[in-house]
Amino acid sequence: MAQVEATTERIISADAEKVFxxxxxxxxxxxxxxxxxxxxxxxxxxxxxxxxxxxxxxQATSKRIRDCLLEVTEPTDGQLVEKDRNSSMVTTWTVTPxxxxxxxxxxxxxxxxxxxxxxxxxxxFAPKGLGRIYDELLAKLAAEVEK
Numbered sequence: 001m002a003q004v005e006a007t008t009e010r011i012i013s014a015d016a017e018k019v020f021x022x023x024x025x026x027x028x029x030x031x032x033x034x035x036x037x038x039x040x041x042x043x044x045x046x047x048x049x050x051x052x053x054x055x056x057x058x059q060a061t062s063k064r065i066r067d068c069l070l071e072v073t074e075p076t077d078g079q080l081v082e083k084d085r086n087s088s089m090v091t092t093w094t095v096t097p098x099x100x101x102x103x104x105x106x107x108x109x110x111x112x113x114x115x116x117x118x119x120x121x122x123x124x125f126a127p128k129g130l131g132r133i134y135d136e137l138l139a140k141l142a143a144e145v146e147k
C-alpha cells in the first residue's frame with residue numbers, strides 16, 4: 001500500500017481567525033460549505049473544533065463512497081485535523097495570515113492507498129478528484145467569510 005496525498009489551497013480575503021472559526025464551526029457553517037459530494041452530514045459530539053465528532057459520506061466518484069466518522073483535534077494554532085475512525089484517512093486544514101486582511105487556507109488529505117494496479121490508478125487520479133472537491137469547498141468558504 002502506498003500513501004496517497006491530495007493538497008489544495010486558496011488565498012481568502014478575510015482574516016485568518018475568521019476563516020479558521022468558520023472551518024471549525026461544524027455545528028453551523030461547515031455543513032453549508034460542503035459540495036454535493038458530501039451527504040448524511042451529522043455532528044455527533046461537540047461541534048466547534050477540538051473534540052468534535054462528525055459523520056459524513058464522501059462520494060469521490062460514482063463508484064467510490066467513503067463512510068467517514070471524523071475526530072477533530074487542534075494540534076497547533078490555525079490547524080484542524082480530522083482523523084477518520086473508519087479508515088486511514090487524515091485531513092489537515094491549516095489557516096495562516098497572508099498579508100493584510102487575507103489568509104491562506106490549505107487542506108491536505110492523506111490515506112493508505114490500495115496495492116497493485118488499483119493502487120497505481122488511485123495514486124494517479126484520486127488526488128486530482130479530491131483536489132477538485134476541496135477547491136469547491138474552499139470557494140464556498142471564501143464566499144462565506146468574505147461577505
